[in-house]
Amino acid sequence: MMTDAGASYGLWLLVFINSAVFIIFAFSFFKPQTSRDWRSFGAFSAFILALFTEMYGFPLTIFVLSGWLQSTWPDIDWLAHDSGHLPEMMFGWKSSPHFGPFHLLSFALIGGGFWLISVAWHQLWNAQRQGRLAVTGPYARIRHPQYVGFILVMLGFLVQWPTILTLAMFPVLVWMYVRLARSEEADTSARFGQVYEQYAQSVPAFIPRFAGAGNKHDSREV
Template sequence: METLQSHFHNWFGVLFFTVIYSLVFLFLPFYKKMDKKPAGTYLAFVIAFAIEMHGIPFSMYLISWIIGKNLPEGILWGHTLVSSIGFTGMYINMGCSVIAMCLIVNGWHNIYKNYWSKETGTGSLVKKGVYKYIRHPQYTGLLLLSFGMLAEWATVPMLILYPVMINMYIRLARKEEKDMIAEFGEEYREYMQETKMFIPFIV
């Protein structure tokens, strides 16, 4: 109990994790207004994670107040299901973070090198690197990064925001694909048939 309680009221920790998880924005495109809402939802998710992990466990207080008794450790406060799986959620988060950053940075590198950096403002359709396997590696990475946080420290706001965020990024990806079809035509349609949207060989 004392170990878990030591997480709270650490506002430097709140700021640190908010900044760390927000660094992914440096590797994501923001060239359209509609990108801002999904990004804002992700930022809200990160802030909820950081505050409830290191600041104040609002979910624990709220649910405890509603049901009239304290929640057990790991249920909407503390490491997720810590009494059943120990710190497994924390290790899942670490693994998800590594994979997510590889996807995001590899996606950014290939897009920047072969599309954005062209002097004319246009470039070729990117099918190299991770784009050989999925069409939206950066969004997959962002959602995987968020899932890792949820696996480590699930709270009410995060459980609400995560499916909302999935829906928003799916809609954003579909909108971007319409733009790609308008730009590359049949070449992009063929690419869509050959490559999955978010998860290789699955979806």
């Protein structure tokens, strides 16, 4: 039987603190300026808030799936906080889920995503200050590293603590980021013309190519 969730959930102060920490952390890296930036950052913030609401506030996914979870894995207390790490629980991880393979993978994805956002913003800021196209650092491999960074962070949280709401939000947010990227490309193409067209032909939008030496553009070309 499942036990009372009172000790593990309803911790709304933790919902607020954790959401604020990650949103402010992302803000310090991304530094949104345009309306497009704010839309992408707002969507990411909504995902984070939904995640921590289920992680510490109300376990909607556990309640919705409680019948199936309890009948399939009857020995697990699904209202214990650690049981929210569904992948570890379902695959029979016996130790603390915080040291499980899915949790460690999530740390790599989240850390890599924030690193990509940070490094890409620095390159973009320098390029904008100099009035040129950003083609160095992560931009030498993909055209939209900051959007890819946000997707990696969200994917990392999904691996660590999947919920019905965040699983539903994820493809919608990816689609939104792709549309924002296309809109951004149209504006950049209008500004830089042939220089951007040549860059776009040699550098993928979201998935890097590692087989070759990479993009040959450098700051002197723009």
